[in-house]
Amino acid sequence: MFRSALQTLENKWRSYRHRFVPWMLLNLSKNEKTLRQVTERCKDKLVPDVEVSESLLRLFRLLILSHGADHRHILAAQTHLPPQVTRGEQQQGGSPQEVMFQSLGFSIDRRPSSLPQAGTGVFVTKGFVPQGATVAMYPGTVYQPYEPILLQSIRNPFVFRCIDGILVDGNDRSISRMVFRSCSGRDRLGPFLMSDTSWLTDAPLNPLAVGQYVNNCSNERAANVCYQEFDVPDRFPIELRQFVPNVNYSQDTQRPLRCVVLVSLRDITAGEELFSNYYTIVH
Numbered sequence: 366m367f368r369s370a371l372q373t374l375e376n377k378w379r380s381y382r383h384r385f386v387p388w389m390l391l392n393l394s395k396n397e398k399t400l401r402q403v404t405e406r407c408k409d410k411l412v413p414d415v416e417v418s419e420s421l422l423r424l425f426r427l428l429i430l431s432h433g434a435d436h437r438h439i440l441a442a443q444t445h446l447p448p449q450v451t452r453g454e455q456q457q458g459g460s461p462q463e464v465m466f467q468s469l470g471f472s473i474d475r476r477p478s479s480l481p482q483a484g485t486g487v488f489v490t491k492g493f494v495p496q497g498a499t500v501a502m503y504p505g506t507v508y509q510p511y512e513p514i515l516l517q518s519i520r521n522p523f524v525f526r527c528i529d530g531i532l533v534d535g536n537d538r539s540i541s542r543m544v545f546r547s548c549s550g551r552d553r554l555g556p557f558l559m560s561d562t563s564w565l566t567d568a569p570l571n572p573l574a575v576g577q578y579v580n581n582c583s584n585e586r587a588a589n590v591c592y593q594e595f596d597v598p599d600r601f602p603i604e605l606r607q608f609v610p611n612v613n614y615s616q617d618t619q620r621p622l623r624c625v626v627l628v629s630l631r632d633i634t635a636g637e638e639l640f641s642n643y644y645t646i647v648h
């Protein structure tokens with residue numbers, strides 16, 4: 366009886382066509398004047414998956430090289446980087462933000478939002494973001510439409526909904542945090558971590574993994590990024606998966622891992638805050 370009531374409630378959520386579950390919409394509904402609808406999955410691609418993949422690979426390769434000699438031999442053996450690239454990048458090191466700037470030409474970080482009472486936001490802190498760049502990732506546990514998330518979603522404004530009903534819980538606190546850490550530990554393959562748990566801290570190893578803190582646009586502050594769904598391809602190098610800030614709630618090797626990235630809608634300069642549209646796609 367109780368289970369069927371829960372299931373009915375969950376099904377009701379999933380019938381909404383918004384990016385976040387209703388808890389968040391209740392918070393924002395006072396300000397929001399334009400509700401737009403996500404209709405077709407094919408419209409959710411501003412840039413091809415291959416470009417997203419290339420950006421992630423470029424950053425992750427540099428991150429692994431900057432993390433120390435332990436990883437470099439694995440990288441050299443498995444990703445066949447040209448020796449001169451490997452030699453050059455070994456000397457770079459630096460903080461994840463610095464590595465991001467070197468590989469993508471910009472860096473981002475969390476700061477108090479420029480909007481009053483909007484808490485934390487995400488800013489471009491250095492460099493220049495061209496239109497169509499992969500600017501951030503939405504970290505979190507990935508739930509298939511039939512998997513239970515009711516408890517995790519209560520008073521949780523970080524549950525993002527994909528067009529096909531898959532949910533990503535990007536909350537870095539309480540039960541959501543425990544679930545992510547548990548699933549990440551479960552999926553470890555010998556020496557290889559299959560996901561990154563450092564987004565749960567103040568200093569993520571993958572500096573892109575702060576997309577859950579991007580605030581909603583308004584009439585005054587237009588969206589400059591949009592969400593784009595990206596399934597991690599099978600051929601994605603195993604040693605680079607340690608930087609992927611997502612994990613499946615259930616262990617299922619048949620299913621590609623869903624990631625959500627944020628892509629720039631226009632050129633963005635240093636100092637600007639990122640704003641997305643919580644309600645639908647904006648291209």
Ligand SMILES: C[S@@+](CC[C@H](N)C(=O)[O-])C[C@H]1O[C@@H](n2cnc3c(N)ncnc32)[C@H](O)[C@@H]1O
Pocket residue numbers: 389392393396478480481482483484485486522523577578579580581582583
């Ligand atoms: C996914 S979180 C974004 C991160 C949030 N700013 C924080 O510090 O945790 C969504 C919450 O941020 C706040 N928020 C997002 N956009 C906002 C806006 N344009 N104006 C006011 N609050 C906003 C709302 O409280 C919303 O529930």
